[in-house]
Amino acid sequence: MTTKKDISIFWFRQDLRLSDNPGLTKSLESKNVLPVYILDDINSGENKMGGASRWWLHRSLENLNKQLDNKISFYSGDPLEIFKNLIAKFNLKGIYWNRCYEPWRIKRDTNIKKYLIDHGIEAYSYNSNLLWEPNQILKVDQTPYKVFTPYYKKGCLNHDSPRIPIAKPNLEKIIEDEGNRNDLENLNLLDKKKWYSEFENLWQPGENHAHNKFSIFLENGLNGYKYGRNFPSKENVSQLSPHLHFGEISPNQIWYKLEEKSDDYSEKDLYHFKSELGWREFSYYLNFHFP
C-alpha cells in the first residue's frame, strides 16, 4: 500500500477571490492545500441556481482557476459524499471554508462539520462575506431586529468595527490533484444555446473585474450617489451586486476603501452607499433569523 499524501482542503463557495479571504489564508498555514469547488444541485433544492447565475459562476471560476494555475479540483454533487471520497484518497488533515448564511447551506455545512469532527478531521469556518454576522447583532433583549434603521444604526454601527481586509496570501503551498480529471467544463454551467452572449461584453465576472468596477464607481459614481442611484441608467449605480454575491470582492474591502477615501466625497453620499451595504447585510440577517 502506498502512503497517502498529507493535505488540507480549501473549499471555495461564495468567496471566489484570493485577497481578503480568511479561510484560504488560514488553510495555507498548513502544508499542501488542495483548492476545491463543488457544484451542489443536491442540497440547494428550491434554491437551485438559474441559468444566468451559472453563466456568471462559470466565468468567475474560470478567472479564479487561472489565477491558481488551474489547480482547482472541480466536482458536482453532494459535498459530503465528495469529501468522503477525498478522505479515502488522501491523508486529509482538515477542511477550511468561509461561512454562508442561507438556511439550506447552514444545514448542509453543520452536517458536514459534524461528520468531519467525528472522523478526526479538522473543520474550520470563517466569516469572509459579511461586515457583521447575523448572530452578532441583537437587541438588548437578545432577540433579532426586524426593522432596518434600528438594526443598522444601533445594532451594526454601534457594534465592533468590521474585520480589516487581509492581503492575498502566498500561493506556494497550493497543490493540484493530478488524479482528478473533472475540470470546470464538466460542470456544464453554460447553456448549449448561447443566449448569454448578449451580456458577455457588459459584465465581466472575476476578482480583478470586480475591483475595476469598484474603482470606476469611485471615480464616476459615488459623487451624487444618494440621488443618482435611483436611476439605473446613470453611472451612480455601482453594479457591484453580482460581484459581491459570488464573493469576488468583499464588503470589508469596499467599506475600508470608503473610509480611506472619505475626504473625497460628501458625508451624505458616503453614508448612503454604506447603508446600501447595510441593506445587503440586513437581507442575509432576516433570511437567517426568519427563514
Place this chain on the structure above:
DNA sequence: AATCGGTTTTA
C-alpha cells in the same frame, strides 16, 4: 428580570 403601557419611529 420579565412584562406592561404609552410614545416615537419607520429608508
Place this chain on the structure above:
DNA sequence: AAAACCGAT
C-alpha cells in the same frame, strides 16, 4: 400597523 424604545413595576 408593527416594531422599537422607555420608564415603571
